Amino acid sequence: MEEAGAVGGPWILGVRHHGPGSARAVRAALDARRPRAVLIEGPPEADGLVALAADAEMRPPVALLAHVVDEPGRSAFWPFAEFSPEWVAVNWALEQGVPVRFIDLPAAHSLALRAEEEKKEEKGEGEAASQGELAPDGDAASEGGAASEGDAASEGEPAEDLRVDPIAVLAEAAGYDDPERWWEDAVEYRGQSADALAPFAALAEAMGALRETYGAGGHDRDLVREAYMRLQMRAAAKEFGERYAVVCGAWHVPALHERTTATADRALLKGLPKAKVDMTWVPWTHRRLARASGYGAGIDSPGWYAHLFAAPDRPVERWLTKVAGLLRDEDRLVSSAHVIEAVRLAETLAVMRGRPLPGLSETTDAVRAVFCDGSDVPLALIHDRLIVGDILGEVPSAAPAVPLQRDLTRIQKSLRLKPEALERELELDLRRPNDAERSRLLHRLRLLGIGWGEPAAATRGSTGTFRESWRLRWEPELAVRVAEAGIWGTTVLGAATAKAEADAVGATALADVTALAERCLLAALPDALPVVMRVLADRAALDADVGHLAQALPALVRSLRYGDVRGTDTGALTEVAAGLAERVFVGLAPACAGLDADGAAEMRTHVDAVHAAVGLLDDERRPADTAPDGTGAIRSRWYTVLGALGSRDSVPGVIRGRAVRLLLDEGELDQDEAGRLMGLALSAGTPPADAAAWIDGFVGGGSGGMLLVHDERLLGLVDAWLTSVPDAAFTDVLPLLRRTFSAYEPGVRRTLGELVRRGPAAQPAAAGVGVPGFSDTLDEERAAAVLPVVHLLLGLDASAALPGGAPGPAPDRTPDNTLAEAAR
Structure with a gap:
C-alpha cells in the first residue's frame, strides 16, 4: 500500500x-x-x-x-x-x-x-x-x-x-x-x-x-x-x-x-x-464526550473544541466574549474593557509560555484574573456551561427505533416536554390536564427504570396533592434503558402495565407491593391495579409480622389521596387498607411487649406512620362509618390501641411516651391526665433509662419543645425528675436526653433554658398555684390587642376590631408593625 x-x-x-x-x-x-x-x-x-x-433534522452530537x-x-x-x-x-x-x-x-x-x-x-x-x-x-x-x-x-x-x-x-x-x-x-x-x-x-x-x-x-x-x-x-x-x-x-x-x-x-x-x-442513531451530549464521564477516548473540553472548530477567525476574542455574556447573564459586572484586558493577558501568557496561540489554560487564567477577581467560584460555572457544555443532539424521526421509543417520542411532542441535557426543575399542577399527563408519563418511565425525571421537593412549599415537582435531565444512556424496557410492550402505557404486574408477582416483601400500588395510582395504570391488589391481599393475609403490616400501611393509605386529583377509583384500595389497619390494631400491643432499645425505636417509627395513615384512611371512609361521638370508626379504634400502649408496663418507655403524646395532640387526653402519666413514668421507682426513653417518646421530635414551652407544668415534672437522677445513672441517660433535645430549634432550646433557669416552674404547679403567664380565665384586654393585626392579615377592616368600631390611630412605621403594614 x-x-x-x-x-x-x-x-x-x-x-x-x-x-x-x-x-x-x-x-x-x-x-x-x-x-x-x-x-x-x-x-x-x-x-x-x-x-x-x-x-435536516440531524444535529450533532449524536x-x-x-x-x-x-x-x-x-x-x-x-x-x-x-x-x-x-x-x-x-x-x-x-x-x-x-x-x-x-x-x-x-x-x-x-x-x-x-x-x-x-x-x-x-x-x-x-x-x-x-x-x-x-x-x-x-x-x-x-x-x-x-x-x-x-x-x-x-x-x-x-x-x-x-x-x-x-x-x-x-x-x-x-x-x-x-x-x-x-x-x-x-x-x-x-x-x-x-x-x-x-x-x-x-x-x-x-x-x-x-x-x-x-x-x-x-x-x-x-x-x-x-x-x-x-x-x-x-x-x-x-x-x-x-x-x-x-x-x-x-x-x-x-x-x-x-x-x-x-x-x-x-x-x-x-x-x-x-x-x-x-x-x-441516538442523541448524545457534550458532557458525555468529556473524559470525566468515564468514556475512554473522551476529551476534557468538548465545548472549547466545538468553539475552536466553529470560530471562523479570532477564536480567543470570540471565546472571551462568550464567557463575558455568560457572566452577565448571572448578574456579574463584566464590561467590554474586561474582555479587551483578558484578551491581552491571554496573549501575553501564551508568549511567556512559548505557545503559538493562547490555549484553554491561558484563557482560563485570564478569565480568573480579569473577570473573576482571582476567585475560582465563577470558573466552575464557566467550566460547566461553556468548557464542557450541555448541548444535546437531535436525530431524525426517520431513524430506526424500537416501538417503545417511537411512542415515547410521540408523547413527548404532544405534551411539549422536550428532552434536555441541562438539568431543570419542572413544577406540575395536576389540576391541569396537560400537567397531569406529564406526571403520569414521568411516573410510568420511573416504573420502567427510565430515570428521566426524579421527584424533587416542591419549591413553592406546597403540601397539596395537586402539585408535583420534578428534576429532569436526559442522559444518552436512557436510550439503552428504553430499548431494554421494550421487552414489556410497544407503548409506554402497555409496557408500564406489564412491568407493574410482573413486579407485583415477583415482590418478596409486603411493603414492596403496597409501594407498587401507590406507583400504579401515580402512573394511572388501571389495568395493572387489580393484579397488584390481588397480590397485596394474598401477601397481607399470609404475613403475620405486625412490623411488616405497619410498614406497608402508610404507602397504601397515601395512595388514597390521589383519587380526587387524578380521577382514580380507589374504592378497592380503601377496603384493603381498612382491613390491613384492623390487623395492625389487633397485633400492635402484643408486638410491642418485650422489645429491646433498637426494636422499640423502630416500632416507634411504625406507630407514627400508622397514626398519620389512620387520619387519611378515616377521611376516605363513608360518612356512615363513624363512632357514636362522631369520630371515624377507624380513628376511634386507633385511639383505643394508643391508650393500651400508653398504659401497659410491658411496653417500652419510648412507645408508651409516644402513645401518650399522640393522644394528647389529638385531644383524647387532657393535660391533667398527661401530667399524671408523666408523673408515674418519672417516679422514683422507674429505672432512669426507661424514664429517659419515656421522655424521648413524649417530647421527642421538632414539636416536642413547644409543648414544654407552653406547658410549664410538664416542664416542671421533667426538670424535677432530671435533678433527682442519681449521679451513677445520669451518665447513662444523658446521651438519650441530648438526642431528644437536640432536635429542637435553637430558639426553643434557648426559651427552655430560660424557663429552667427561672426555677419556680415546678413548685407552683405542685402547690396548685397558677403558673406565670397562664390563667384559668381569658384575659379579654390582652386578647383584644391582637385583633387588629389578625384583621389585617385576613384582609378585613381593622377598625372593626377596635372598641366601638372607632377608627384607630394611624399606623406607625416601627419594625413591630412591619407585618401589619405589609398586610395592609
Missing part, C-alpha cells in the same frame, strides 16, 4: 477522535485528493444509517447505538460531534455523492467478545475487561474513540496502566508535561500546510515509531480489528482502485500500512463469536 502522502492513494488519514484540528485537516485532504470512496473506522452495521447524517437484540442492556455507543473527523468525512462524502463505508470490526463480534470477557472475569480468568477495552485518554488509538464500541461503556473502568497512551508518550518526548497542551500546540493551532497530506504523514511516522517500540501497546483486540480493516481496504481497492481514503485513529495507521496476506488476516478473525444486533 502507498504512504499517506503519496499522490495516487490510498490515503490513510490518521486522526485524533473528536479533534477539531484533525477534522479541519481531514476536510482539507479530502478536498485536495477527491477520493472515489471514503472508509471510516466504525461498525459496518451502520452503513445503512449513514445517509441520515445529511438529514451517537450510533448498537445493542444485542435479545439483550438490549448489552450495548455500545460510537459518539460523533460536529468537530469529529469521522463526522466531517461522512458529511463530505454525502455532499460529494461518494460512497462511504465503515470498516471496523462489526458490532456483532465486538459485543459478543465483550460478553465472553465478562464471563471470564466473573470466573476470575484473564484480565479484567471493562465494558470492552477502553481506550487510553485522548487517544488517536482508542478502542475506537468516536467510532468505537469500546467508548460505549459509560460505566467502564479506567484503562489499565500497562496500556500505552500514545499522545502522552509523544508529549513527554517533546518535553511537555500535559498531553492536551502538546496536542493543541502541535495539531489544533497549526496553520494549514501547502501539502494537505503532510500533517498525516508526520503523525503516521510518529505512530510508527511507537508501534515498533510498544507493539499493540496493551490493546490486544486492536490486532483483530486492524486485520478486519485491512480486509475491507482490499475489497475497496478491487471496487474503486487505489483512489480511496481511510479515516481512522492515528494509532492504527502503521498497522494498516503493514503488508500482510489476506490469509493471515482471515486467520485472526476465525472463530470470533457473533451476536444478533440492532443499530440506530
